[in-house]
Amino acid sequence: MATCLRFLFSDLLVLFLLSLTASLSSPQPLCHQDESLALMQFKDSFIIHNDTFSSCFPKAASWSVEAEHGRSDCCSSWDGVECDPHTAHVIGLDLSDSCLYGSINSNSSLFRLSHLRSLNLAFNDFNYSKIPSTIGNLSWLTSLNLSYSHVSGEVPYEISYLSKLSALDLSHNNHNLHIGSLTRLVQNLTRLKEILLSEVNISSIVPESFANLSSLRTLKLVDCGLYGEFPIRIFQLPQLQDLRISNNEDLTGQLPEFHSNTVLQALSLYNTNFSAKLPASIGNLNSLEILNIAHCNFSGSIPNSLWNLTQLTYLDLSRNSFDDLSCLTKASSNHTFPRLQFLQLSSLNLTKFPNFLQNQNKLEGLHLSESNIQGIIPKWMFNASKESLQDLVLTNNFLTGFENSQDVLRMPNLITLALDNNRLQGSFSIPLDIAPSIQFLYLSNNFFTGFENSRDVLPLPNLQMLDLQNNRLQGSLPIPPPSINTYLVRNNSFTGEVSPLFCNLSSLSVLDLSFNNLSGQLHPCFCNLSQTLKALGLQSNNISGTIPDAWAKGCSLRQIDLSHNQFQGLLPRSLANCKELGHLDVGYNKIHDTFPSWLETLTELKVFILRSNGFYGAIRDIQINCTFSNLHIIDLSDNNFSGDLPGECFQRWNAMKLFGANESQYMDYDIRFSFTLPLTLTKGIKLEYERIQHELKVIDLSCNRFEGEIPEVVGNLKGLHILNFSDNALSGHIPSSLANLTDLEILDLSQNKLFGEIPPQLSQLTFLAFFEVFNNCLTGPIPLGNQFETFPNSSFDGNPGLCGRPLSKACGDSLPIPDPTFEENQDSVSSFEFGWKVVVIGFGCGFVIGIVIGQWVIARKQDWFVNAFRIKK
Ligand SMILES: *[C@@H]1O[C@H](CO)[C@@H](O)[C@H](O)[C@H]1NC(C)=O
Ligand SMILES: *[C@@H]1O[C@H](CO)[C@@H](O)[C@H](O)[C@H]1NC(C)=O
Ligand SMILES: *[C@@H]1O[C@H](CO)[C@@H](O)[C@H](O)[C@H]1NC(C)=O
Ligand SMILES: *[C@@H]1O[C@H](CO)[C@@H](O)[C@H](O)[C@H]1NC(C)=O
Ligand SMILES: *[C@@H]1O[C@H](CO)[C@@H](O)[C@H](O)[C@H]1NC(C)=O
Ligand SMILES: *[C@@H]1O[C@H](CO)[C@@H](O)[C@H](O)[C@H]1NC(C)=O
Ligand SMILES: *[C@@H]1O[C@H](CO)[C@@H](O)[C@H](O)[C@H]1NC(C)=O
Ligand SMILES: *[C@@H]1O[C@H](CO)[C@@H](O)[C@H](O)[C@H]1NC(C)=O
Ligand SMILES: *[C@@H]1O[C@H](CO)[C@@H](O)[C@H](O)[C@H]1NC(C)=O
Ligand SMILES: *[C@@H]1O[C@H](CO)[C@@H](O)[C@H](O)[C@H]1NC(C)=O
Numbered sequence: 001m002a003t004c005l006r007f008l009f010s011d012l013l014v015l016f017l018l019s020l021t022a023s024l025s026s027p028q029p030l031c032h033q034d035e036s037l038a039l040m041q042f043k044d045s046f047i048i049h050n051d052t053f054s055s056c057f058p059k060a061a062s063w064s065v066e067a068e069h070g071r072s073d074c075c076s077s078w079d080g081v082e083c084d085p086h087t088a089h090v091i092g093l094d095l096s097d098s099c100l101y102g103s104i105n106s107n108s109s110l111f112r113l114s115h116l117r118s119l120n121l122a123f124n125d126f127n128y129s130k131i132p133s134t135i136g137n138l139s140w141l142t143s144l145n146l147s148y149s150h151v152s153g154e155v156p157y158e159i160s161y162l163s164k165l166s167a168l169d170l171s172h173n174n175h176n177l178h179i180g181s182l183t184r185l186v187q188n189l190t191r192l193k194e195i196l197l198s199e200v201n202i203s204s205i206v207p208e209s210f211a212n213l214s215s216l217r218t219l220k221l222v223d224c225g226l227y228g229e230f231p232i233r234i235f236q237l238p239q240l241q242d243l244r245i246s247n248n249e250d251l252t253g254q255l256p257e258f259h260s261n262t263v264l265q266a267l268s269l270y271n272t273n274f275s276a277k278l279p280a281s282i283g284n285l286n287s288l289e290i291l292n293i294a295h296c297n298f299s300g301s302i303p304n305s306l307w308n309l310t311q312l313t314y315l316d317l318s319r320n321s322f323d324d325l326s327c328l329t330k331a332s333s334n335h336t337f338p339r340l341q342f343l344q345l346s347s348l349n350l351t352k353f354p355n356f357l358q359n360q361n362k363l364e365g366l367h368l369s370e371s372n373i374q375g376i377i378p379k380w381m382f383n384a385s386k387e388s389l390q391d392l393v394l395t396n397n398f399l400t401g402f403e404n405s406q407d408v409l410r411m412p413n414l415i416t417l418a419l420d421n422n423r424l425q426g427s428f429s430i431p432l433d434i435a436p437s438i439q440f441l442y443l444s445n446n447f448f449t450g451f452e453n454s455r456d457v458l459p460l461p462n463l464q465m466l467d468l469q470n471n472r473l474q475g476s477l478p479i480p481p482p483s484i485n486t487y488l489v490r491n492n493s494f495t496g497e498v499s500p501l502f503c504n505l506s507s508l509s510v511l512d513l514s515f516n517n518l519s520g521q522l523h524p525c526f527c528n529l530s531q532t533l534k535a536l537g538l539q540s541n542n543i544s545g546t547i548p549d550a551w552a553k554g555c556s557l558r559q560i561d562l563s564h565n566q567f568q569g570l571l572p573r574s575l576a577n578c579k580e581l582g583h584l585d586v587g588y589n590k591i592h593d594t595f596p597s598w599l600e601t602l603t604e605l606k607v608f609i610l611r612s613n614g615f616y617g618a619i620r621d622i623q624i625n626c627t628f629s630n631l632h633i634i635d636l637s638d639n640n641f642s643g644d645l646p647g648e649c650f651q652r653w654n655a656m657k658l659f660g661a662n663e664s665q666y667m668d669y670d671i672r673f674s675f676t677l678p679l680t681l682t683k684g685i686k687l688e689y690e691r692i693q694h695e696l697k698v699i700d701l702s703c704n705r706f707e708g709e710i711p712e713v714v715g716n717l718k719g720l721h722i723l724n725f726s727d728n729a730l731s732g733h734i735p736s737s738l739a740n741l742t743d744l745e746i747l748d749l750s751q752n753k754l755f756g757e758i759p760p761q762l763s764q765l766t767f768l769a770f771f772e773v774f775n776n777c778l779t780g781p782i783p784l785g786n787q788f789e790t791f792p793n794s795s796f797d798g799n800p801g802l803c804g805r806p807l808s809k810a811c812g813d814s815l816p817i818p819d820p821t822f823e824e825n826q827d828s829v830s831s832f833e834f835g836w837k838v839v840v841i842g843f844g845c846g847f848v849i850g851i852v853i854g855q856w857v858i859a860r861k862q863d864w865f866v867n868a869f870r871i872k873k
Pocket of ligand 2: 105106107
């Protein structure tokens with residue numbers, strides 16, 4: 001008995017000691033080796049990038065099988081891994097934002113972690129691989145998160161096997177992910193509480209069965225291509241807190257009657273086709289914090305019960321069809337949304353500032369654009385929100401002034417002030433003690449006459465955007481602070497010189513001073529801006545002297561427009577350092593130089609205008625490759641170029657050979673900066689291309705002293721819209737290869753010494769609107785058919801040898817047989833139906849019609865237009 005007891009005691013002691021050491025060295029059971037191996041293999045199947053630009057943190061990088069003292073335990077020491085405290089199986093893996101790059105394969109070791117309940121791989125880069133169907137093996141999964149992770153392809157049906165799933169987040173994969181059948185996917189997932197599929201391509205209706213997901217709390221289906229009627233019963237799900245289905249333009253629906261026990265906190269229907277009235281019972285949503293129903297089709301009156309939504313922090317009712325706004329405009333002065341931070345009531349025809357604004361004291365953003373508000377901006381409006389307001393947008397109204405302009409500016413936290421497109425007048429003076437925080441100031445399209453400030457440099461130390469375009473501002477240019485990025489004063493009456501102080505603006509990216517009356521010279525220090533400046537617009541001023549010539553290597557200029565000034569001297573050679581230059585316009589100056597063949601290294605150069613200067617010499621003689629492979633528009637008109645036309649050059653202008661929609665778009669300015677290129681047409685009609693777009697292709701070599709023949713190879717430049725060789729000394733025949741330029745709209749060969757017949761094939765050019773050959777030595781019959789029926793006599797004047805329509809001189813017996821297809825074409829012709837958008841433009845001299853092709857505009861006389869454009873359907 002005693003021995004027995006002794007043995008028992010010693011056994012207990014041993015057991016006790018064992019368990020003591022065990023609990024000291026490891027409070028939990030150790031991680032299973034097969035699982036740590038699977039994790040390790042999973043990690044090794046990716047590149048863990050750790051560049052300093054991304055904010056990701058490489059959690060898995062520190063995982064290691066060997067620790068300093070023996071084996072490392074994945075449960076206790078691996079970042080992002082969670083184990084069950086009892087079984088030590090891996091149940092959670094959170095590698096979100098962990099710098100993983102590479103594909104997930106269907107036999108990835110990840111799927112061996114069969115106890116996994118929570119998997120978060122959001123914010124990684126899975127290289128557009130598919131979500132493997134083996135995900136269906138992880139049958140314990142309650143939470144799956146692959147948002148922002150660059151997965152693509154069809155979402156595997158096997159996800160529907162995960163019947164314990166309560167949170168599914170596949171959102172924000174750039175529409176690369178699509179779902180075949182939403183109904184099928186969620187049919188077994190009855191425990192879902194959170195469904196986040198924003199920016200997944202669903203392209204279907206929202207299934208009625210969603211209304212059966214009684215645990216649903218969050219439903220986010222933003223921008224999914226949804227259509228059809230949104231099931232109204234979903235609004236009545238008892239747990240629903242967050243419903244966001246915005247940016248589904250074809251989704252229709254109505255709001256239901258809401259009961260007082262609704263727990264909805266966020267409702268966003270922005271940019272859907274929801275319609276009908278807002279129910280008065282919306283006042284029952286007493287937990288609602290976010291209500292965004294902008295850009296929908298709601299009508300009727302805004303119910304007064306809106307004022308019951310006292311928890312609102314965000315309210316956007318913009319752009320609907322409400323016909324009664326009295327709830328907002330007639331609200332008594334004690335109405336208020338006590339927590340409101342963002343309020344947008346744009347495009348609602350408010351006609352005045354609603355009184356309740358004076359009670360809102362937490363507003364951070366206020367947008368009242370396009371609301372037909374007239375008169376002055378009252379002082380009371382900002383009393384309460386003075387301290388909090390960051391974003392004030394009153395664009396597109398009929399505002400005439402301020403009760404006290406300094407009140408607007410004395411808001412210590414204001415970041416954006418947009419008062420553009422109003423009728424503000426007088427002087428905008430900026431006192432010194434004002435909102436130092438303003439970063440974006442939009443005052444364009446008003447009638448301001450002065451922009452005054454009591455210092456040389458604007459007292460806005462954080463200003464990034466200054467937009468004063470289209471006002472009547474006079475005096476010298478206001479000097480922005482060094483923080484400025486975009487400075488736009490186009491179309492004012494500023495005078496004086498461009499101060500050298502501009503040279504020190506080390507963040508300046510866009511500078512548009514066009515259409516003012518600036519004079520003096522550009523200081524050479526301007527080239528200091530090389531590294532940041534992307535667009536420089538000085539068009540139509542009075543600036544003289546030479547163009548600064550110290551553009552450094554790495555110059556980032558993309559657009560330069562110096563046209564219509566008094567610049568002299570040479571074109572600066574250092575521009576060749578601006579490798580991204582796409583648009584160079586120095587037209588209408590006094591530059592005296594030879595053809596700048598040294599620019600041909602600029603592979604982005606697309607628009608190249610030297611018009612009306614003193615350029616001289618032969619182009620052909622210069623030993624150059626003449627590459628300019630991206631050239632779309634070259635205008636050398638009205639200079640002193642001589643010698644033969646550069647046929648070899650034409651051969652290499654590859655971009656001009658491309659036509660139609662399959663052309664690559666190699667250049668895409670991110671700069672909102674429109675240049676105009678006025679090309680003067682015959683008969684005083686002005687052709688104006690606004691924001692020259694990808695497609696327009698022009699060669700204008702008119703008004704020079706070119707001689708010799710027109711090279712056949714011009715016929716290879718099939719993308720050309722405009723070809724003007726007028727007013728030179730060209731001789732020889734008109735090459736029949738021009739008939740291959742099927743997009744050609746303007747062909748001007750007038751005032752040369754061309755002889756022979758007009759090639760009859762030219763009648764194939766069905767887009768041709770202008771054809772000018774007057775003052776040459778052409779002979780024989782004028783081609784018949786198509787556009788040739790529309791050209792006036794004057795196009796052919798001064799060629800005594802020409803005969804046939806439209807000239808009164810007949811071609812005698814050998815009258816050519818009319819083109820048999822012509823009559824047929826006439827029937828199917830419509831002046832306007834050629835896929836272009838016709839717009840009416842109010843023009844100075846009467847009624848003018850313009851055509852917009854993409855973004856370029858041609859303004860011409862209407863009668864001419866109707867005659868000229870008889871284009872085949
Ligand atoms: C990413 O995908 C591309 C194209 O499928 C492939 O060539 C490349 O090897 C992949 N990169 C990685 C790290 O998997
Ligand atoms: C699956 O794994 C095997 C070996 O482990 C590998 O050879 C195969 O390429 C993998 N399959 C895919 C689709 O990656
Ligand atoms: C998915 O993960 C991301 C990153 O951790 C997180 O922001 C997001 O809220 C998660 N989604 C869900 C539904 O929890
Ligand atoms: C969405 O998917 C449909 C068919 O699956 C496809 O036709 C459509 O182009 C896709 N939309 C986007 C934006 O990718
Ligand atoms: C919703 O659930 C009810 C009751 O379980 C069922 O009768 C109905 O068919 C379900 N509706 C859909 C659309 O799945
Ligand atoms: C709005 O609130 C008022 C006062 O609290 C209450 O009498 C009214 O019933 C509420 N209306 C709605 C539609 O919730
Ligand atoms: C502009 O910068 C130069 C040197 O880069 C400096 O000497 C000059 O004082 C600066 N001018 C102003 C007004 O800041
Ligand atoms: C431009 O300024 C000059 C003086 O520098 C003046 O003579 C001229 O009238 C001004 N032009 C316009 C259009 O204001
Ligand atoms: C061709 O150029 C000349 C000279 O620049 C110009 O007068 C004429 O109007 C242009 N032709 C057409 C059709 O635009
Ligand atoms: C027009 O182009 C075709 C094919 O590109 C070519 O065969 C033909 O010779 C060209 N016509 C003329 C007149 O140059």
